[in-house]
Structure formats: C-alpha cells, structure tokens
Amino acid sequence: MKGFLHVLRALRDAARRVEAGEVQGPALQALLALEAGADDLLAGDPDLVALRRLLYRLRALSCSLDLCSAGAAGSGSLSLRARWRRCGAWKAVARVAGAVAGEIQAWVDREAIAHLVAALRGGRADAARSLLAELEERLLSLGGRFDPRLQRALLRHGVFPAVEAGLGDPAVGDGCAAAVLALVRFNKDVFVGPVLMGPDVGALVASASASASAAPLRALNGLVDAIRSPLVDELHARGELPRLVALLCAPDPRARVPALGFALRVGYYGRKEVVDALLAEGLVKRLLCLQRSDLGGSLADTDTDEDEDGCPKAKPDDAKADGSLLLACLPAVWRRHDGAADTDMEERPFVSAVARFAVQVEVGVGLSPREKRETKLEILRRVREAAVSPAEEATVLAEVLWGATP
The missing domain is CATH 1.20.120 (Four Helix Bundle (Hemerythrin (Met), subunit A))
Structure with missing residues (x-):
C-alpha cells in the first residue's frame, strides 16, 4: 500500500x-x-x-x-x-x-x-497514525478551499464515523482528535452536525481528562473556534464544564495551557448561565493559582523601585494599605507591556489569567451589557475571596478593572 x-x-x-x-x-x-x-x-x-x-x-x-x-x-x-x-x-x-x-x-x-478507514477498523495503529497525519495535512493544505472530489471520497468511505470511533483509543486518539478538527474546518456544513449530536465532544473531554496529552484539548479549542456558541452550549448541557475547569490544575503542565485557552474561549462565546457555571466551579480561584506559579505573574510586575514611565513601584506595605497606587500606574504598565505581549504569553502563559478572562467576558458575544457588568462584579467578588494577601488582591483587582476597559 x-x-x-x-x-x-x-x-x-x-x-x-x-x-x-x-x-x-x-x-x-x-x-x-x-x-x-x-x-x-x-x-x-x-x-x-x-x-x-x-x-x-x-x-x-x-x-x-x-x-x-x-x-x-x-x-x-x-x-x-x-x-x-x-x-x-x-x-x-x-x-x-x-x-x-x-x-x-x-x-x-x-x-x-x-486505507485509513481499513487501518482504523482493523486496529492497525501504526498505519492509522501515519494516514491520519496525512489526512490532516491534506485538509490543511487546501487553505479553506473546497474540494468536491475529496468531499465525495470522505463520505463514500465513511471517514468521519471511523475517526469518531477511534477517539477513545489511546493508540490513535490524538490523531483522530486532530482529524476531527480538520474535517470540521474543511466543511462545517457537513461535519458540525455529527460533532454536536455524536459522542465526539464527550470522547474528547474524557481523553483530555484521562491522558497526559494536550492534543484532545487543542482539538476541543479548535472546535470551539469553529463552531462557537452551539458547541459551548452543548458542553454545558452535557455537564462537561466541571471536568474541563479541573484541568487547570492538572498534574501535567502541558494540559494547563490549552485548558486556560478553553476557559478564555468559553468566556468569549458562552451565555450567562455558562459563564456562571464556570465561576461556580471555582474558575477564579484556579486562575489565581496559575498566576502564582512560575509560569504566571502579573503584567504589572517590575524589577525596579521606579519604572521607565516614571511611576513608582508599590512596596508590599503600600499595597496592603492601599491599592490606589497600582490603580494609578497600571494603565502605563499595560501600555509598556503591550508591545511585548506575545513574548510574555510564550514565556509565561498564565500571566494575568484572571484579567484576561475578564476581558474575554467583557468583549465577548454571549452576554448582554447588563450581564457583562454583573459578571464583572462577580469576578471581583471572587477575587477578593480567593486572594491570599492584600497585595495580590489589589494587583488583580486593578488588572481586572483596567483590562476590561477599552
């Protein structure tokens, strides 16, 4: 072959x-x-x-x-x-x-x-992995163009059901997850329906929760980008959100980055009840834990007593007494770091995680203006409850208040 x-x-x-x-x-x-x-x-x-x-x-x-x-x-x-x-x-x-x-x-x-369908149904994992990678590469090479002959071949041989059945197989699950995403991007009209009605969503969540691989979460994030609110609603209706929020504290750090990406996407596309469900699962507390990690931090962090914008750095005692200094200086800090945002995200992917989530909710499409204000107040309340020190509370509150402002 x-x-x-x-x-x-x-x-x-x-x-x-x-x-x-x-x-x-x-x-x-x-x-x-x-x-x-x-x-x-x-x-x-x-x-x-x-x-x-x-x-x-x-x-x-x-x-x-x-x-x-x-x-x-x-x-x-x-x-x-x-x-x-x-x-x-x-x-x-x-x-x-x-x-x-x-x-x-x-x-x-x-x-x-x-041959891909035969390999998947015959349990030939090595051949299936190679052919799955080739299928993904072929679909991506189209660059958004539609190929009717390729579509006929996919439907004639029943590729989607075969790939769907392999999502739960540890030997080929990662490749199947990437293939499902590539198929949806290739033709949403044909493949979005089976994703929403079939076992794909549950299989991806189960695989992400059970394995150390980040591939299922990356595929799930790509599906949310492609399908948007209908997929977010489906995840909420199936009760999958708690397991996905729990991945923010996964033992393997490789799963935490796509888990944060998923939370940010849900904050952007999710309706009020979906965002409320995330908050009820302790999302803010988990995001604060990520910010405290070595890969976290705050965009307001500086290394000198006076920053390059002439804004004095707050000392711990000052922060405990009053967060007004951070509130006054944070706009300049955000402007200074804006040019290096991509570098910060690569080196410290969890930096200002709470503020980034609040921004997604603020600019998102799932909530009305009134619901956005209510959710913002709820985020602030949960930050006050989860902060371990007045300094952390002042810093995060300032980031949330400033970051959600255009």
Whole structure:
C-alpha cells in the first residue's frame, strides 16, 4: 500500500513539475509511460476515465511539441513561425499536465482514505497514525478551499464515523482528535452536525481528562473556534464544564495551557448561565493559582523601585494599605507591556489569567451589557475571596478593572 501511494505521489509531483515549465525531461517521460500502460493500469475504474483522456491528450501534445521543436531548428521566417507554435504547444502541455496532477491527487486521496478507514477498523495503529497525519495535512493544505472530489471520497468511505470511533483509543486518539478538527474546518456544513449530536465532544473531554496529552484539548479549542456558541452550549448541557475547569490544575503542565485557552474561549462565546457555571466551579480561584506559579505573574510586575514611565513601584506595605497606587500606574504598565505581549504569553502563559478572562467576558458575544457588568462584579467578588494577601488582591483587582476597559 505504501509503495503504491508513493508511486502515485511521485507521478503527481512529476505532473506538477511539467505544469511549472519542465515540459521536456524525466517528469514528462514518466507521465507518458503511465499513458503507455493506461489500458492495463487504468481500465475498469470509472473514476480514472478522465485521467486516461488527459494522458492521451498529453501524448498528442507531446508529439506536437516534438514537431514544433524540429521546425524551430531551421532558419528564416519558418523558424519564427515554428517557435511561435512551439510556445503554444508548451503552454498546452503545461495546462494539461496541471489537470493530470489534479486527477492523480484525487486518486491519491481515494486510496489514502480507503486505507485509513481499513487501518482504523482493523486496529492497525501504526498505519492509522501515519494516514491520519496525512489526512490532516491534506485538509490543511487546501487553505479553506473546497474540494468536491475529496468531499465525495470522505463520505463514500465513511471517514468521519471511523475517526469518531477511534477517539477513545489511546493508540490513535490524538490523531483522530486532530482529524476531527480538520474535517470540521474543511466543511462545517457537513461535519458540525455529527460533532454536536455524536459522542465526539464527550470522547474528547474524557481523553483530555484521562491522558497526559494536550492534543484532545487543542482539538476541543479548535472546535470551539469553529463552531462557537452551539458547541459551548452543548458542553454545558452535557455537564462537561466541571471536568474541563479541573484541568487547570492538572498534574501535567502541558494540559494547563490549552485548558486556560478553553476557559478564555468559553468566556468569549458562552451565555450567562455558562459563564456562571464556570465561576461556580471555582474558575477564579484556579486562575489565581496559575498566576502564582512560575509560569504566571502579573503584567504589572517590575524589577525596579521606579519604572521607565516614571511611576513608582508599590512596596508590599503600600499595597496592603492601599491599592490606589497600582490603580494609578497600571494603565502605563499595560501600555509598556503591550508591545511585548506575545513574548510574555510564550514565556509565561498564565500571566494575568484572571484579567484576561475578564476581558474575554467583557468583549465577548454571549452576554448582554447588563450581564457583562454583573459578571464583572462577580469576578471581583471572587477575587477578593480567593486572594491570599492584600497585595495580590489589589494587583488583580486593578488588572481586572483596567483590562476590561477599552
């Protein structure tokens, strides 16, 4: 199987080289050799009829190109006319080669998808992982474009049910999770319904809770980005939010970063009852724990007694007495750190986690303006309850109050 797919991909690449201008050389000869054996290799398959016709056309154009090249070797006006004809023949060969490449790519898709489904149903984990990665790469390579022949192949072979069944298998679960996300991004109209109605959501949550891999959570975050509020509502209706909030304190730090990303997405897309459910599960307390970790902190942290904006740094005693200094200085601190926000997020992914969640709720699409104000007050109340010191309370309250302001 691998050898056959390797040959098909080599022929596809040869056709693309001819399309790019390599109209004379080994690439074209490989396609002409395929045409010579078309009666034996391509006969009997209705999906290959168009490929056979294109190869016959390519053979005829190749012969015409040879004649034009022979004529161009002469001199005088005939030579100029021959060169003009040869240029037209080059363009025609390249155009037909591009169509051949498309037909061979469709052939590769059909074979790879058929073998993927067989590998998943047959329990061949090694082959399935490789083919799942290839399917994901193929879907991503489209860049948002729709391929109807690929869609037909996916539906004909039942790829989605096979991938769905593999979500709970530790051997192929990560690859299946990534494939589900790639399928949804490829065609939301077809695959969003099965995700919402099927076991995919529960399987991804269970896999994220049971395994050390972050792949299920990354896939779940991608699905929330693609499906938005309907998926958030479905997670809430199925009672999956508590398990996802608990992942913020997972033993493996690799799961905490996508878990925080999930919380931020739910804060943006979730309705009032969904956000309330997150808060009721102790979300603010868990976010504060992340901020206290080595990968956390506050964007208001500085290392000197006076920052570069001329704003004096608050000492612990000052913070205990009054948080007004932080309230006054934080706008300048946020402006200073705004240019380095991406670096801060990479090096310290949990920095100002509470404020970031509050901002998502503030700018989100799930709550009305009144509900946003009520939720903001509830976040502030829970910060006061969960803070371990007056200094932490003053810092986080200042970040929430400033960060949620446009």
